[in-house]
Amino acid sequence: MDVVIHRLAAGWAILGGVVLAAIVLVTTANIALFAAHRVAALWGGSVAGLPGYEDFVRLAVSAAALMLLPWCQARRGHVAVDLFVSGMPAGLQRLLDRLWLALTVALAVFLLVMAAQGMAETRADGVLSPILGWPEWPFYLPGLASLALWAAVAASQAIARPVDP
Known part of the structure; x- marks a missing residue:
């Protein structure tokens, strides 16, 4: 696979991990604030949760989830039916792999x-x-970049020199 595309996919996944970490931190802070509210309520006090927590998490998750797809494809982490295909001749296995990669490119481009x-x-x-x-609308941009990179990774794999299964 093209080294540049592989590095892009790895860097993009790390950025997606940073977004996921931010989601975890914001969620943890919000839960802590709700716990503090329960304690404060015992003495007649009140502590508010984070305003807009749901907005942030919904928008950030929509970006982060797609950011991991190119790296998953680069690592061939998709579901494979090895049990069914492993008994086939190597040439047919390579053909099926290329066909599946072409379909993956088509799916990523369609999405x-x-x-x-x-x-x-x-x-x-x-x-x-x-x-x-x-x-x-700006929260669509990481998803668009993710889908384009996913298609590029799969296309790179489809045109790469075949590897015997």
Whole structure:
């Protein structure tokens, strides 16, 4: 596989991990604030949770989840039916692998086009998150980049020199 694409996928996954870590930290802080509220309520006090927590988590998860797909593809971490295919001749295994990679590229490109259309509609409609009032369309951008990188990784694997199974 092309080294540049592999490095991009690895870096993108690390960035996705940073986003996931931020989600965990914000969730932990929000849970701690709810626990503090319960304790404060015993003495008539009140502690508020993080305003817009749900908005942030929903938007961040939508980006982070897709950011891991290119690295998963680069590591061939997708589901494979080795039990069924392992008894086939090596040439047929390579052919099936290439066919599956081509279908993966097609799927990633299809999802990329559909997500781009969704982002355009969301931007045109001026959709804002309910609590924080953030525009939602920019949160499509990491997903679009992820889908493009996923397609590039699978395409790189499809055109690479075959490896015997």
